[in-house]
Amino acid sequence: MQDQGFSTQTREQRLNDNPNLSKKSVQIVQKILSKNDMKAQELREFYAKAGLYVVNLMSSPGSGKTTLLESLALSAKSFRFCVLEGDLQTNRDAQRLQAKGISAYQITTGEACHLDAFMIEQGLESLQKQCDFGQIDYLFIENVGNLVCPASYDLGAHLNIVLLSTPEGDDKILKYPSMFLCADAVVVSKADMMEYFDFKLSSIREDLDKLKSQVPLFLLSSKDEQSVAQLRDFITQKCAENYQSKHQF
Ligand SMILES: Nc1nc2c(ncn2[C@@H]2O[C@H](COP(=O)(O)OP(=O)(O)OP(=O)(O)O)[C@@H](O)[C@H]2O)c(=O)[nH]1
Numbered sequence: 330m331q332d333q334g335f336s337t338q339t340r341e342q343r344l345n346d347n348p349n350l351s352k353k354s355v356q357i358v359q360k361i362l363s364k365n366d367m368k369a370q371e372l373r374e375f376y377a378k379a380g381l382y383v384v385n386l387m388s389s390p391g392s393g394k395t396t397l398l399e400s401l402a403l404s405a406k407s408f409r410f411c412v413l414e415g416d417l418q419t420n421r422d423a424q425r426l427q428a429k430g431i432s433a434y435q436i437t438t439g440e441a442c443h444l445d446a447f448m449i450e451q452g453l454e455s456l457q458k459q460c461d462f463g464q465i466d467y468l469f470i471e472n473v474g475n476l477v478c479p480a481s482y483d484l485g486a487h488l489n490i491v492l493l494s495t496p497e498g499d500d501k502i503l504k505y506p507s508m509f510l511c512a513d514a515v516v517v518s519k520a521d522m523m524e525y526f527d528f529k530l531s532s533i534r535e536d537l538d539k540l541k542s543q544v545p546l547f548l549l550s551s552k553d554e555q556s557v558a559q560l561r562d563f564i565t566q567k568c569a570e571n572y573q574s575k576h577q578f
């Protein structure tokens with residue numbers, strides 16, 4: 330049977346076609362998002378001036394974003410980075426990274442299920458107080474754990490990386506297409522658990538093909554240093570190419 334019910338429409342088309350949104354609501358959402366787009370453009374200029382290569386990490390809650398950052402902190406001294414963390418509440422993730430010697434600032438969003446460009450601008454001001462950007466090459470943004478809302482908010486990042494952990498199941502690509510269409514790379518995390526969850530990597534590639542996405546796919550396990558190094562090398566290479574994501578949010 331054919332898969333049904335997923336589409337690769339633009340944000341504008343999705344909003345206009347949503348039967349649950351009135352015309353007025355569509356206009357309000359579009360206004361908020363276009364203000365965000367303008368701020369994201371300003372952020373790009375800031376990143377360029379500060380010499381920061383920026384990676385936006387997105388995934389469901391608990392798929393291993395902070396663990397990946399902890400592993401990167403331990404993986405190579407030459408890989409110099411700082412982190413903006415996004416969560417609804419608590420500064421637990423920032424504390425985990427600070428404990429590994431990484432400058433990290435926690436943005437607590439309250440009820441908001443995503444980070445927006447304005448929050449990043451404010452977070453950068455605070456992060457700059459504890460971190461000399463001149464000594465840093467990469468800024469990681471750990472977005473709020475959510476496979477939906479962060480896909481609508483441009484943060485001006487050079488690379489958008491989406492994690493999908495094996496316990497979540499191998500059927501998520503077509504269920505949450507807008508998130509996976511953002512991705513410049515997809516990372517299947519908790520790869521060490523793959524066999525226990527009957528997770529089929531082939532399903533991920535097939536579903537990405539259905540989205541016409543040819544992004545690289547990485548297998549990652551916090552228990553496998555080589556898998557962390559492979560992802561680190563990919564980010565380093567993209568930075569050397571000064572790759573800028575082409576995705577239009
Ligand atoms: N087996 C296994 N467990 C992992 C791996 N990566 C992370 N975990 C575990 O998964 C749980 C959640 O990991 P986090 O790194 O906190 O996940 P997160 O995506 O940062 O979560 P939020 O910030 O809440 O969205 C922790 O108990 C980790 O120890 C992995 O590669 N293998």
Ligand SMILES: [Mg+2]
Pocket residue numbers: 394395396422471
């Ligand atoms: Mg986290």
